[in-house]
Amino acid sequence: ARCRSGRLEECLAPEIMGFMYDGAWAEYVLAPFYALSAVPDNVPMEQAAIVADAVSTPFAALSDRAALRPGESVGLWGIGGLGTHAVQIARLLGAGLIVAVDPLESARKRALSLGADIAVDPAAEDVQSITARETGGVGLDLAVDLVGKNEVLMQAQWCLARGGRLVMVGLSLDPLELGPGILFGARSISLLGHLGYRKQHLDDLLSLVSRGRLDLSGSISDVIGLDEVPDGVRRLSEKEGDPVRIVVRPNG
Secondary structure (H helix, E strand, O other): OOOOOOOHHHOOOOOOEOOOEOOOOOOOOOOOHHHOOOOOOOOOHHHHHHHHHHHHHHHHHHHHHOOOOOOOEEEEEOOOHHHHHHHHHHHHOOOOEEEEEOOOHHHHHHHHHOOOOEEEOOOOOOHHHHHHHHOOOOOEEEEEEOOOOHHHHHHHHOOEEEEEEEEEOOOOOOOOOOOOOHHHHHOOOEEEEOOOOOHHHHHHHHHHHHOOOOOOHHHEEEEEOHHHHHHHHHHHHHOOOOOOEEEEOOOO
C-alpha cells in the first residue's frame, strides 16, 4: 500500500532501480505503473531525465525532511549534481540566506549564479566564522550534507544555530563520527537521514519546469549514447569539464 500510494521511500520491501536491480542504461526498461510520471509536452526529455534523483532528492530533502521554511538560513555542503539543484530549490522555497560550501572554484561560481548568497571554500576559509558572521552570530537554521563524509558532518554541525537541523543526503558506508553526543542534546540539534523522493515530488517538479519556475537547462552538460557510458562515468568521476549531469540517450 505504501508503494502504490506513492510513498516509495516507505516500501517494506523496496525495489529501487539501479540499487536492487539493474538501472536504465539500456534500450528498454520495465517500471511499475505507480512510479511513472507524465512529462508535460513543453519539458525537454533531457531535463525530465534528471528530475528523477538529481533534482527530486534535494527537493524532498529540503521541502519535506528538513521542512525548510521561508526566511530560514541554509548551508549546503557539496555543490555537485545534487547540490547544484539544492541551491535552486532552496531559493525557490524562500530561504533567507543560502551558503554554498565547496572546495572547487567552478562549483562555487555555479552556486552563486544559481542564487546562493555566499560561496565558501572549506579548504581555505573558516566556514564556521563566516556563517556566524552572516547570521549575526546565531548560526544556520539548516545544514545539508550532500557529500557523505564525516568531515563535512563535523564542520556542518558547528555551523548550526541552537535547535538547528542537520540533514544527511550524501551516502557513505563509513561509520558516523559526530563528536560528543552531549553537544547535540545541549544545543538541541536534530540529525536527520534522507534517501530518495516520492512520486508526488516528481509531478511537482515537472510542473515547475513546465511553468518556467525551475530552469534545468544549465544542468545538462552533455547527451551521450549507450556506447559512451563508460567514458561519461569517467568524466563525472574525474570532473572533467565540470559536468553537472550527463544524460544517456540509449536509442541515439
